[in-house]
Amino acid sequence: MLTAMKKDITGKITRGTQRTLDAFFDAMTALLQAKSFADISVNELCERAGYPRATFYNYFEDRDDLLNYCWIALSKQADLADLASTDPEHRVDTALDAMADLLESHASRLAVILKNNPPEGPMFASLRSFIERQAREIIRTCIDRDRFTLPVDLIADHYANTVMLVLDWAYLRGHPLTREQLHDYVHTLLRGVEAA
Known part of the structure; x- marks a missing residue:
């Protein structure tokens, strides 16, 4: 969107x-x-x-x-294929991978920009806001509505905020994660930390 x-x-x-x-x-x-x-x-x-x-x-x-x-312009480079045709249990992973691929493809530029623009500053606030809006829109369109009794918009916000939290932690705050760890962190947080 x-x-x-x-x-x-x-x-x-x-x-x-x-x-x-x-x-x-x-x-x-x-x-x-x-x-x-x-x-x-x-x-x-x-x-x-x-x-x-x-x-x-x-x-x-x-x-x-x-x-x-x-x-x-950068988000157009992300490969967000038709998520609706992806199995429901893989949709969050597909969206997460597309966003992680985008951040990784610009890692060297991002590292230089981070030196001049702290993660708490206005530039990264703008980036976070944009990624959250994109993630929310992507997830809203591909949530398996039959699995949840809560409102779809609330579920989409929860999923998007969780995806953004992990992307922010890994790519903007300097805690490198493997792709497997990235997925594990998101799924653990979506299940609830008490259940882990």
């Missing part, structure tokens, strides 16, 4: 629009590797992207809007 942006990117995008979006994406990711998100100005983004401020504001409301677009 794409979140609302100033520029509608849900339909067909022209090559010119894609070039502009790519330039601002590249500018943001390059600057995040050099400094804190809080210290990045719209002027710097425009200078780095090679576009005037007017163009920036034609596409984005503000820096946060561009950052959200960056998460959208």
Whole structure:
């Protein structure tokens, strides 16, 4: 699910629009590797992207809007195949693997960005919020409704928060886990720590 942006990117995008979006994406990711998100100005983004401020504001409301677009662009790289056709007992694992693959494929860039942007800061708060929304939407569409008596939205929130908690622990807070451990942690937390 794409979140609302100033520029509608849900339909067909022209090559010119894609070039502009790519330039601002590249500018943001390059600057995040050099400094804190809080210290990045719209002027710097425009200078780095090679576009005037007017163009920036034609596409984005503000820096946060561009950052959200960056998460959208990265999430398109995740292989979130048709989860509804996956067996119910494997759906959370499939979504978890897709999100972990995405984070791992950008591990070196993420490590540099972490040096300038602490996990408690606004940049990672934005990333966490985006991943939680994505996970919630993915899980909401693939929950086996017959297995639960609780409301689907509540179950989706619980699953998404658990997946995000483990991804955050492993990839953003520096507690490396094998893929098997990643799955074990999520399933243990979903069963309840008392049952483990």
